[in-house]
Structures are given as C-alpha cells and as structure tokens.
Amino acid sequence: MNTIQVNLEERSYPIHVESGLLNHVPSILSDNNEGQKWIVISQYRLMELFGFDLVNNLKASGFDCEFITLPIGEAAKSLNEFSRVISQMVEFSCDRKTNILALGGGVVGDVAGFLSSTFMRGIDYYQIPTTLLAMVDSSIGGKTGINIAEGKNLVGSIYQPQGVIVDPDILQTLPQEEVFSGLGEVIKYGAIWNKAFLIDISTWLENIDSFPFEDAIRKSCKIKAEVVSKDEREGDLRRILNFGHTIGHALESHLGYGKIRHGEAVALGMKCAGFISQKLNLLSKEELSTLSQTINQLPLPQLSHINGNHLMPFIKTDKKSEKGVLNFVLLDGLGNALSSTDVTEELIQESLKALN
Ligand SMILES: NC(=O)c1ccc[n+]([C@@H]2O[C@H](COP(=O)([O-])OP(=O)(O)OC[C@H]3O[C@@H](n4cnc5c(N)ncnc54)[C@H](O)[C@@H]3O)[C@@H](O)[C@H]2O)c1
Ligand SMILES: [Zn+2]
Helix, strand or coil: CCEEEECCHHHCEEEEECCCHHHHHHHHHHHHCCCCEEEEEEEHHHHHHHHHHHHHHHHHCCCEEEEEEECCCHHHCCHHHHHHHHHHHHHCCCCCCCEEEEEECHHHHHHHHHHHHHHHHCCCEEEEECCHHHHHHHCCCCEEEEEECCEEEEEEEECCCCEEEECHHHHHHCCHHHHHHHHHHHHHHHHHHCHHHHHHHHHHHHHHHHCCHHHHHHHHHHHHHHHHHHCCCCCHHHHHHHCCHHHHHHHHHHHCECCECHHHHHHHHHHHHHHHHHHCCCCCHHHHHHHHHHHHCCCCCCCCCCCHHHHHHHHHHCCCEECCEECEEEECCCCCEEEECCCCHHHHHHHHHCCC
C-alpha cells in the first residue's frame, strides 16, 4: 500500500493513497477494532454511492457500525447539525472508545473532525475523503470547524485524525466542476513547492481525460504532509498553503458561498498573487505566464463585474490579516513561496484588473 506519513510525534498518522482502497477499509482498520462502536458520518447521496457498501463490508468483518448523515453544503457546518449528530451518537450508545469515519468532502470532514474533537472530550477519527479538494487538502492537517452566523469556520479545533484513506477511484462519480475546483488546490502545491510538478500539471491538463489523478493526489498529499509536519499550528511555513487564498476567500465572501467554488476562487486568487509577485520582481514574466497558463486551463467563472472597491473590505478582514497587517503569500520563483507584509492596497487593486 502506498503510504505517506504526517509526522507529529504522538499525533503522527498515515495517509494511504491507492485506487480501490475503499474496499480494503475493514482490513486497514481491523487492528484498531476492539469491539467498539464505529460511526460513519456522511451525506445520504454518498451513502447510496458507496457508504452503504462500506457499512456492510465493515459489519461483515465484525465491526459494530452505524451511520449518520448530514445535509449537503455549508448548512451541514452548523451548531444545529453539530448538536443533532451528538444526540444521535448518544442514542447509539457511543462512548469514549467510539471511532468516527468521515466519508465525504470537506464539509463532512470538517464537521466530523470537530465532533470527534469534542465528543466525550475527544475520540478517534479517520478521514475517507471523497472530493478531490478533501483528498489533497482538507482531510490532512487536522483543521476542523463549523460556521456561525458571524462567519465561516469561526468555531473549530486542530485535531488530527488517526489516518486518512484516499481511494482516487471515488472521483469517478464527482461532478466535473468539483474536480476542476480541486485541481485549483493541486496547482497551488506545484506553485508553492515544486516547479517540476507545476509543469507536469500544466501538461496533464491539456487532456483532462488522461489526467493521472492518483499520482497528482499522492504528490499533493506529500507536500501538505511535509508542511503540516513542520508546522502544525500555522506559523510562517503553514501559511504558504494560503497562496491564492487571501483574494480567494474575499471572492467567496463577496459573491456569497455557493456562488463560486473554493478551488475556483483560489485559482483566481493565485492569478492575482502571481501578478503581484511579478510586479515585486519576485517572479519573472515567463514564470508568471507559466502559472497563468496553467490556471487558465481550468474552466473558471468570468468575473468582469468584480469591483475592487467592493472586494477590498473582505480582503482586509481575511483572518490572515493580523493586528491590521495583511500577510500575503507570494511566489519567490515558481515552486517557492514566502509570506509578505509589503503588499499595498493599490497593488491588490491592480492585480484584480488582471482577472478581466
Ligand atoms: N479543514 C481544512 O483544512 C479545509 C481546507 C479546505 C476547505 N475546507 C472546507 O471544505 C469545505 C468544502 O469542501 P468540498 O469542496 O469537498 O465540498 P463538499 O464537501 O461540499 O462536496 C461538494 C459536493 O460534492 C458531493 N460529493 C462529494 N464527493 C462526491 C463523490 N465522490 N461523488 C459525487 N458527489 C460527491 C458532496 O455531497 C457535495 O454536494 C468548505 O466548508 C471548506 O471550508 C476545509
Ligand atoms: Zn483552500
């Protein structure tokens, strides 16, 4: 089995990435099955696609397994859903030994992770990501959370899973727009960490039907695992994972959640951040062109109506802005990122025009 390790001392865990792995979940988990309750947290559609098979396989292998479903979309990341699932878990007689399996995209993973970090002061959980974004990003690193009326992800924890099980075959049922959104994050890893990977992605995108997802997922997970292993709680290094996210998050909040996908917003944000990096002479014109051409291969929404003056307040309130100073991630050459506090509002406004 192909395994990447997240090294965090006693909180270390493996990320298994291999086609067909979903069928092997019982054997992967069997050493940890001591008769406790296992709860699959998912969404009903995903249960129909592969969750019921997973539960049946687990039961056939001697696991005491139940499932709980969440609604679709950000509505699942709410205090109401959180308390509803907790009540269901109590009804299922869950206790401190109970293990959770988060089967879904970033929404399911974030809620299930947060539930795991709080139920009986913390129980073990595993991530089984089903979207490309979750496979390469949200299932790794332990960031969990839910939304409140005042903002997204405002309640949460850093709580690492016991393991991540990635089966790239699961992507076959994922709508293509979601796949492209996840590719935004995959491009990010090449841009911030590995130029050769970025160039490979660019070539692979010329024919999406033959895109080597397994290889790309493995390389992306390796980069995220390396960054998180060195910096679990978002100091300077982990911050580079926010490349494209300052403007990306602002676009998501300004347009309204559900109007633009996260990876799409990040892809547009990376174009702006690349533009700014070039203006500050950190990136050559050729390098910027390589980055932009790679991103332009994704079918991204047209945002000609975006007014920089309307977006700016969202950029300033992005949580990456500490004590009024905006930390902006830039590229210092392709494959190398840094966090800068020198990016002016004028430069950001200018970069937004590059989106048109
Ligand atoms: N914790 C982190 O580090 C982190 C990082 C990035 C994003 N996030 C969070 O992740 C969330 C977004 O996650 P997402 O992009 O995975 O979206 P999502 O979880 O909403 O999934 C997108 C849609 O695809 C469906 N789906 C999932 N897998 C499928 C499959 N294999 N086949 C068919 N349909 C499938 C889902 O039911 C859903 O309708 C946001 O809430 C964001 O805040 C968290
Ligand atoms: Zn992201």
